Amino acid sequence: MGTVTAPEPCIFCEIVAGRAPAHVVYEDAATLAFLDIFPFTRGHLLVVPKRHVDRLVDLAPAEYSAFLGAVVQGCRQVERLTRDYNVGLNQGRLAGQIVFHLHFHVIPRYNDGNPFGQTPRTRLESGEATGIVRDLGGPLRR
Ligand code: 5GP
Ligand code: ZN
Numbered sequence: 740m741g742t743v744t745a746p747e748p749c750i751f752c753e754i755v756a757g758r759a760p761a762h763v764v765y766e767d768a769a770t771l772a773f774l775d776i777f778p779f780t781r782g783h784l785l786v787v788p789k790r791h792v793d794r795l796v797d798l799a800p801a802e803y804s805a806f807l808g809a810v811v812q813g814c815r816q817v818e819r820l821t822r823d824y825n826v827g828l829n830q831g832r833l834a835g836q837i838v839f840h841l842h843f844h845v846i847p848r849y850n851d852g853n854p855f856g857q858t859p860r861t862r863l864e865s866g867e868a869t870g871i872v873r874d875l876g877g878p879l880r881r
Contacts, residue, residue: 749791749838749839749840750838750840751785751787751791751838751840751842752791752840754771754773754787755771755787755789761773761774762774764784764813764816765786765809765812765813765816767805767809768789768805769788769789769790769802769805769806769809770786770787770788770789770805770806770808770809771786771787771789772784772785772786772787772809772812772813772816772845773785773787775844779846779851779854780846780847780848780849780851781820781847781849782817782820782821782847783844783845783846783847784813784816784817784844784845784846785842785843785844785845786806786809786810786813786842786843786845787840787841787842788802788806788841790802791840792840792841793839793840793841794830794841795828795830795841797841798841810826810843810845813843813845814826814845817845817847820847821847821848821849823847823848823849824845824846824847824848825844825845825846825848825853825854825855826843826844826845826846827843827844827846828841828842828843828844829844
């Protein structure tokens with residue numbers, strides 16, 4: 740942990756290292772939050788661990804708390820703009836991930852519509868749900 744081991748030049752590692760500019764809104768020992776350069780809305784933030792990991796599941800358990808705390812902090816800051824916002828993670832290319840350094844989006848919503856409301860959805864059938872829960876390895880109880 741601690742060392743930056745991006746497989747190739749990583750723009751968010753460059754920002755963390757101070758070699759690329761960013762509009763930082765929050766920083767602690769393990770985390771940085773800054774404005775997205777192509778914001779969906781005013782105040783769109785990205786919250787990134789300083790250590791380069793691509794995926795949420797690559798975080799060590801000891802890192803969870805600081806990272807989630809920083810996401811909460813980003814939300815708290817966005818609440819200065821609006822109480823309505825989306826928190827999102829695009830994980831993997833097919834999910835729309837384009838920067839392969841873990842980051843949560845915090846996207847303030849004003850009156851611009853909810854992006855999750857735009858695709859028609861059909862109600863989940865319970866038989867199908869049972870199979871999906873099984874495929875997810877659930878139900879997990881700890
Ligand atoms: P993804 O689709 O990977 O979840 O989102 C990556 C986000 O990073 C995009 O919303 C994009 O606008 C943002 N982004 C890409 N390059 C830069 C950059 O150099 N600086 C900042 N601040 N944001 C970036
Ligand atoms: Zn990186």
